[in-house]
Amino acid sequence: MKSDSGGSVSDAGGATGGLRGGLAAVGHTPLVRLGALVPEGAAEVWVKLEGGNPTGSYKDRMAISLVTRALERGDVRPGDTVVEYTGGSTGTALAFVAGVLGLKFTAVFSDAFSDSKRQAMEAFGATVLVEPSNGGMITTELAERMKQRAYAVAEGPGRFYADQFASPDVRPGYAPIGGEIAEALGGDLDVFCAAVGTGGALMGSLDGLLRAGVEPEVVTVEPAESPLLTTGVGGAHHVEGVAVFPDPPFLDRSVLSDVRVIAQDRAFEMCRRLARVEGVFGGGSTGLNVCAAIDLAVELGAGHRVVTISGDTGLKYLDGDIYG
Numbered sequence: 001m002k003s004d005s006g007g008s009v010s011d012a013g014g015a016t017g018g019l020r021g022g023l024a025a026v027g028h029t030p031l032v033r034l035g036a037l038v039p040e041g042a043a044e045v046w047v048k049l050e051g052g053n054p055t056g057s058y059k060d061r062m063a064i065s066l067v068t069r070a071l072e073r074g075d076v077r078p079g080d081t082v083v084e085y086t087g088g089s090t091g092t093a094l095a096f097v098a099g100v101l102g103l104k105f106t107a108v109f110s111d112a113f114s115d116s117k118r119q120a121m122e123a124f125g126a127t128v129l130v131e132p133s134n135g136g137m138i139t140t141e142l143a144e145r146m147k148q149r150a151y152a153v154a155e156g157p158g159r160f161y162a163d164q165f166a167s168p169d170v171r172p173g174y175a176p177i178g179g180e181i182a183e184a185l186g187g188d189l190d191v192f193c194a195a196v197g198t199g200g201a202l203m204g205s206l207d208g209l210l211r212a213g214v215e216p217e218v219v220t221v222e223p224a225e226s227p228l229l230t231t232g233v234g235g236a237h238h239v240e241g242v243a244v245f246p247d248p249p250f251l252d253r254s255v256l257s258d259v260r261v262i263a264q265d266r267a268f269e270m271c272r273r274l275a276r277v278e279g280v281f282g283g284g285s286t287g288l289n290v291c292a293a294i295d296l297a298v299e300l301g302a303g304h305r306v307v308t309i310s311g312d313t314g315l316k317y318l319d320g321d322i323y324g
C-alpha cells in the first residue's frame with residue numbers, strides 16, 4: 001500500500017519484485033495522542049509509535065531503503081555480506097532485511113549498548129563483532145574505533161558497506177513517517193520535534209511532511225550530558241542512538257527553530273511514566289523526545305499540536321538502566 005503523500009516503504013521494493021515476508025510489515029505505524037501526562041491547557045502531544053515495526057524500531061524503514069536501492073543499482077548482490085557499525089537497532093534492521101533478501105550481515109557492535117540488541121541481531125542471522133567500551137560509556141572515541149573496524153571488515157569482494165551515516169538512501173527511507181503523520185492529522189500540526197543521531201530520521205520525516213504540504217516548526221533535543229549541538233562539546237551518556245556526532249551528517253541546522261536540552265535522568269523517568277500512565281513503551285530517545293514535546297506543548301498552549309517520535313520499543317532496554 002502506498003500513502004498518498006511522503007512516499008511508501010514499498011517505493012524501495014522495486015529490485016525485489018515487491019516486499020516479501022516481514023518486510024511487508026514495515027511502516028504504517030500508529031500515531032497516538034498523549035493524555036494524562038500532558039498538563040491541562042497545553043497543546044496536544046502526538047507520538048508516532050515506531051516500535052511497531054518488525055524489529056521494534058524505525059530503522060527497519062531505513063534498512064529496506066538502503067538494501068533494496070543498493071540491490072537495484074547492483075552495488076550488492078544476493079550472497080554478498082552487508083557490513084555496518086551500529087548501536088544495535090540499525091544492525092537488527094539490516095540483519096532482518098538482509099536475511100529476507102538473501103544477503104549476509106556483519107555488525108561491528110560494542111558492549112556499551114544493550115546486550116539484548118546483540119542477541120536480536122544474532123536472532124536475525126547476523127555475525128556480531130564486539131568492540132570493547134570504556135566502562136560501558138557511549139563516546140565519540142568509541143564510535144570512531146567502531147567505524148575504523150567496520151571499514152576494515154567491509155574491504156574486499158562480496159562486501160558492501162551500508163553507510164548508514166552518509167548514504168543518500170537513508171532519508172528517503174524515513175520520508176513515509178512524515179507522509180503518514182500528515183495523513184493521520186489531516187496536515188494539521190505546528191511543531192515536529194525529535195532527537196538526532198545521524199539526523200536521518202528527523203530530516204527524512206521532514207521531507208515527507210514537506211512533500212505533503214505541511215511545514216511545521218522543527219525542534220531537536222539532546223541530553224544535557226552530551227550537549228553537542230548547543231555547545232559543541234560531547235560527553236558520556238546512556239541515551240542510545242542520539243548525541244554522538246558533533247555534526248550529525250544528515251542534519252541541516254537551518255531547518256531548526258530550537259534545540260532543547262533535557263537531563264538524561266528526566267528522560268528516563270519520562271520513559272517509566274510513559275509506560276505506566278500512557279501505555280507507551282519506548283527507549284531513552286523516546287523519553288527525551290516526549291519531555292521536549294510536552295515542554296513545547298505547555299509553552300504553545302491549547303489549540304496547537306506537537307508531534308514527536310518514539311523511535312523504538314522499550315523491550316530493547318529491559319536489561320539497561322531505564323527500566324532495570
Ligand SMILES: Cc1ncc(COP(=O)(O)O)c(C=O)c1O
Binds near residue numbers: 087197200201202241
Ligand atoms: C532509539 C533511537 N532513537 C533515535 C535515533 C536517532 O536516529 P537518527 O540517526 O536517524 O537521527 C536512533 C539511531 O540510532 C535510535 O536508535
